[in-house]
Amino acid sequence: MTRKSKKIYFDYAATTPVDPRVIKVMLPYLGKKFGNTMSIHSFGQDAKIALEKSREQVADLIGAKVNEIIFTSSATESNNLALKGVAFANKNKGKHIIISQIEHPCIIESSNWLEKQGFKITRLPVDKYGLVSPLDVKKAIRKDTILVSIMHANNEIGTIEPIEKIGKICRQKKVYFHTDAAQSFGKIPIDVNKMNIDLLAASSHKMYGPKGAACLFVREGVKIEPLLHGGGQEMGLRGSTVNVPAIVGFARACEICEKEMEKESRRLTKLGNKLIKNVLKIENSHLNGHPTKRLFNNANFWFSFIEGESLIIQLDLLGIAVSTGSACSSMKLEPSSVLLAIGLKPQEAHGSLRISLGRWTKEKDIDYFLKVLPKIIKKLREISPYGK
Numbered sequence: 001m002t003r004k005s006k007k008i009y010f011d012y013a014a015t016t017p018v019d020p021r022v023i024k025v026m027l028p029y030l031g032k033k034f035g036n037t038m039s040i041h042s043f044g045q046d047a048k049i050a051l052e053k054s055r056e057q058v059a060d061l062i063g064a065k066v067n068e069i070i071f072t073s074s075a076t077e078s079n080n081l082a083l084k085g086v087a088f089a090n091k092n093k094g095k096h097i098i099i100s101q102i103e104h105p106c107i108i109e110s111s112n113w114l115e116k117q118g119f120k121i122t123r124l125p126v127d128k129y130g131l132v133s134p135l136d137v138k139k140a141i142r143k144d145t146i147l148v149s150i151m152h153a154n155n156e157i158g159t160i161e162p163i164e165k166i167g168k169i170c171r172q173k174k175v176y177f178h179t180d181a182a183q184s185f186g187k188i189p190i191d192v193n194k195m196n197i198d199l200l201a202a203s204s205h206k207m208y209g210p211k212g213a214a215c216l217f218v219r220e221g222v223k224i225e226p227l228l229h230g231g232g233q234e235m236g237l238r239g240s241t242v243n244v245p246a247i248v249g250f251a252r253a254c255e256i257c258e259k260e261m262e263k264e265s266r267r268l269t270k271l272g273n274k275l276i277k278n279v280l281k282i283e284n285s286h287l288n289g290h291p292t293k294r295l296f297n298n299a300n301f302w303f304s305f306i307e308g309e310s311l312i313i314q315l316d317l318l319g320i321a322v323s324t325g326s327a328c329s330s331m332k333l334e335p336s337s338v339l340l341a342i343g344l345k346p347q348e349a350h351g352s353l354r355i356s357l358g359r360w361t362k363e364k365d366i367d368y369f370l371k372v373l374p375k376i377i378k379k380l381r382e383i384s385p386y387g388k
């Protein structure tokens with residue numbers, strides 16, 4: 001097995017390269033159009049116009065109103081703002097929040113922190129595919145519940161949650177519904193009105209935009225406190241000089257995703273299905289997550305008698321970049337909490353591999369991967385301390 005001269009990137013769920021079309025629209029704002037959106041002079045006004053046009057483009061992708069988009073620096077920040085901001089603005093109504101066990105660490109840790117401040121957190125379990133049951137959400141809602149936060153698509157196993165049903169329940173029960181859409185935004189259709197979403201987090205660097213730009217959709221009328229107090233930017237919900245170049249890039253990335261969504265989803269579904277079908281031909285290999293209710297660009301497997309890290313290193317030696325789980329948790333030695341929540345044993349969770357495809361994935365990349373993977377697995381199993 002020889003290293004490919006060109007590297008293959010299969011970790012689009014961790015982050016994506018910036019599309020050259022995005023870089024092109026950003027450059028003027030890194031150069032001559034450098035103004036501060038809060039300045040009255042023409043430099044400031046040019047920046048302000050670009051900011052408001054960007055807000056329109058981002059809102060468009062999810063059917064939101066322009067004044068419902070708050071720009072932030074990351075989905076981590078958006079999720080912190082959603083949970084803590086809603087918690088503190090509504091604490092007189094109640095102090096109970098519902099999340100799922102498979103949320104991204106930024107939701108889990110924000111909830112843990114809120115718990116220390118006296119809020120009550122219910123962490124709903126998921127089934128073997130990673131699905132949250134809408135009925136469980138309904139049963140968990142109490143008189144003092146102020147917020148339900150269930151992610152749209154899981155970052156490790158790609159399972160798409162029934163958020164439209166959950167949104168409907170929350171609306172009936174008059175409880176705010178927040179969804180972390182960092183992985184689904186720009187990939188699959190989202191309509192915040194049809195889905196009864198009150199708050200939604202998304203991130204530019206997951207969809208071919210630059211790092212450092214993200215948004216929180218906050219439905220008109222939702223009571224929320226800012227985390228960053230300052231000069232009144234972002235409708236008073238996020239003080240900070242606005243990162244115009246990154247936001248302009250984020251907005252262009254949204255525009256491209258919207259235009260190319262259908263075609264790209266068809267193309268990557270085909271490649272993803274080929275990948276899954278053939279990887280499962282390897283003895284003792286298993287798919288994690290739902291077989292059909294999943295993001296088309298995500299495939300997560302576990303292989304008996306194998307350690308995921310060894311597999312990643314072997315693939316990396318051949319120029320193929322994959323991951324074991326979320327980029328945020330892959331530096332930890334503990335098994336993924338998402339995989340444990342869907343019922344895997346710690347040893348099984350350690351044998352997992354996430355492959356996420358994207359805009360520059362070609363069929364020949366999949367073919368090369370399918371050619372080398374069985375050989376690597378065979379080699380690793382021969383020296384595996386786990387048995388076989």
Ligand SMILES: Cc1ncc(COP(=O)(O)O)c(C=O)c1O
Binds near residue numbers: 076151154155180327
């Ligand atoms: C589902 C989900 N939520 C939140 C985040 C955090 O996003 P960011 O890197 O923009 O902070 C990620 C990133 O991995 C994610 O996948």
